[in-house]
């Protein structure tokens with residue numbers, strides 16, 4: 339993608355899965371990275387892998403549900419690398435797999451704190467910095483659950499609809515000031531969030547929902563994230579890009 343070299347990106351959920359894959363893809367483009375997650379051990383693995391690319395890399399063990407901590411991590415990114423050009427707001431929780439009537443309310447609140455408020459906590463300081471520096475590009479991780487519903491993940495579904503809503507709202511407010519905000523909507527991706535959570539019968543039902551005939555690897559989602567972050571997506575704003583093996587056809 340060329341033009342990304344020398345830029346700085348902030349990635350949440352960088353301790354594994356899609357976030358780690360985005361970190362690798364951006365590092366290959368010459369981008370310096372602030373890697374954010376709750377999982378310190380996973381962050382350290384990503385940091386060691388990324389350091390081999392020779393660009394700047396820093397980690398912050400931060401809970402995105404804590405607004406002040408996220409603001410401090412964004413400030414630290416700018417203090418350390420001198421700028422913030424891009425963000426992949428990707429950290430999220432799946433939560434319980436249970437019917438709506440029995441959904442535990444404390445777990446629903448946690449999901450709201452992380453998947454929705456956590457995203458807002460990231461967007462606010464990121465956009466403030468980008469307004470000061472003249473622009474930037476942000477990609478949020480939504481899901482096919484941002485437009486479709488399947489049984490037993492009702493709260494996750496509601497929260498991913500909200501991620502698409504926040505993405506559109508941010509794009510409506512800030513596109514004219516040089517900040518592009520988009521989201522990706524992955525289908526089923528093989529990561530810690532999904533591996534081993536479903537029995538063989540459920541897995542084959544889930545595979546059958548993807549016309550492409552398999553689940554995604556995290557790197558296939560990262561490709562779309564990097565494109566949306568890059569100047570090559572210069573006319574994309576407020577979009578929800580499906581990378582779902584045809585699941586939403």
Ligand SMILES: NC(=O)c1ccc[n+]([C@@H]2O[C@H](COP(=O)([O-])OP(=O)(O)OC[C@H]3O[C@@H](n4cnc5c(N)ncnc54)[C@H](O)[C@@H]3O)[C@@H](O)[C@H]2O)c1
Pocket residue numbers: 350351352353354355356357374375376377380400401402403428429430431432452456479480481482523524525526527528529530531532556
């Ligand atoms: N795996 C899939 O099938 C799939 C499909 C669609 C969307 N997604 C979304 O992709 C994103 C990444 O998930 P993944 O599949 O890579 O799974 P993952 O579990 O590997 O990654 C999620 C990361 O978020 C981190 N995290 C959770 N709560 C946090 C908090 N409060 N503060 C900071 N970090 C926190 C976790 O520690 C973890 O490293 C999530 O938003 C998820 O909802 C995943």
